[in-house]
Amino acid sequence: MYNKFAKIVIIAILIFIIPNSVSAFDKSNLLNNLIKYSYPEIKVLEKDKTQRESNTKETQHYNQKNSQYINVYVGEENIPTINTEVNSDINLKSDVYSQNLRITNDKPEILIYHSHSCETYLDSPEGNYHSEDKEHSVMSVGCLLTNELSSLGWGVAHSTTYHDSPTYNNSYARSSQTIKSAMNKYNSIKITIDLHRDGLNIANEAVKTNIHNKYTTTINGQKVAKFFFVVGARNDDVAEVKKLADGITEYANKKYPDLIMPVVVKPYGRFNQSICDNALLVEVGSNGTTSDEAQASAKYLAEILDGYFKEKHI
Template sequence: MQKLIGFVKNIVVLASVCVCVWCAWESLGAWFSERGGEAFLFAAGMGIEGAPESETEQGTGLPPESSAVPEEVHTDGALPDDGVVPFHSDLLPGFTATPDPNRSSGTVEEIQLDGGTPIDNFFVRDSTESGTDLAAELLESPDVHIKGDGSVEVLIYHTHTSEAYSKEDSGFYYTDMETRTQNQDMSVVAAGEELAKALESRGIGVVHDKTVNDLAYNGSYSRSWEVIQKNLAEHPGIQVTIDLHRDSMTTESGVKYKPTAQIEGRKAAQAMLLAGCDASGDWGDFPDWEWNLRLILRVQQKAQELYPGLMRPMSFSNSKYNMNATRGSMLIEVGTEVNTAAEARYTGRLLGEILAETLLGLE
């Protein structure tokens, strides 16, 4: 009799388990039907809350000091994929959206910067009050004549060589994060290297000078001026000098902005071209600023034509920043410290394609 009672109990337990499993399966099936592919991503631990879109803009000046954590070195020439996902997606595979509660952290907001005065197909933020007719300057030919025969005609250098990027696209940052680094795979040097390779692939000879000019931040521009002069003496065919930086944008509430564009299905750090001006002639050593302006306007125009959204509004300001070195001098900001190194490298490559198209197309 005891055996019979035990057998009946086992049957009842088994039946209960089957009912529970069947109910759970029905609920799960309904959830998957409702959520579709998102449900599978969530089940795999890949679904997180995403930052809302924003049109807020802050900061257009030169960046402060910068750095990041080491990253593996890639020697095969390929751009590493460090969590690149669609712009504003709420899916960041491989990374956590929850910071360590034992470390002070802040929010990263991914934005796309635009606005300014429309000129042709792009925008310019003109703070010079010089009355310069930018539309008319765009029609003027730059004084740059690139042969594209492999001889050195472009110099890429970095006044703030240690400015760094982040390793991961995580949606937050730690307030004690390093923003400068001597690991040149994680700094503006990496973006410059991609820029150089893209230009060289089109037959434009490049010197990429990786001299560290900001071990002591004060005096960086004096040191980079010496770098420019050294290279001009060694390569008298240089017509274009590019000072590649990265920016930094943080609100009073501690939100760091990450200017980002999606180009051909991949995230890129938004870049900004800066053209200097000395309309009053007060400096006395920058009489050719209009020649730089004409070239930079052409580059901005070509960028918008090839990769809409990649560039922030062009900045035209009362500044010099060593742009009095040649008639083809420019300063470029690529992203901020919370853009990833891979995003910055991708932008470097795109900038190379834009510059090649611009320079080789000049009369």
């Protein structure tokens, strides 16, 4: 740990002391070599000749267990611009979220939480779309979904506890404690929603465009992110979990046919879906959609959930 920290400090110092007389191309080559020498487990990818000539180099570290990777951008010209605009309806401050929890009713019926709280959208690329930028993350969508469901008469508890920071490993084990704690405190909770966004490898601009087109649609003239439900096949009650996801998907298709994508069943997962009788894992958009597009989906997702649960008397 200390050796890696020392390497990072050395690299940071060298970045500032490299003479201005050294060309930008030579600086980038030097920095890439420093990264590869210091971290042999990191692979530097040069995607094409044009990219090499323009000195646009990206380093990826791929963690096979969690399918995560980290981008290291060399040169200021290669760092994506972060959108700093925030929807005025999003308030994730500590005075609203006491101990990372906001309650809209003394007897909340729905718990919204995020096993992967650091998942951010296209306009917040820091940390390869994983950071504590709450306002451009799945937390912001959770906040708006809380607002929308509350306006429809539901009592909602929304948790902004980080379950994947500082480490991604065991995120679901940590989020299970959040669920159990909330349900122990509020026995009125009968629905749990683990809100994520899908994650894909955005290798280049063409891939980014394809992902964006796949995960967005237009409703009432507004571009919104599509969403879908995920079912963990390792749940003892997987049939009931899938029945719920299929039921909501069918209901959504009748109202907004192009808004919802098919249910995904993951054979290796549990996703804490046995803790509550009505457990949902929903992916709203992806890292190829913007936070505005994902946030715009919240009112439609709320409308669909409200209509389905009331129709089924849940």
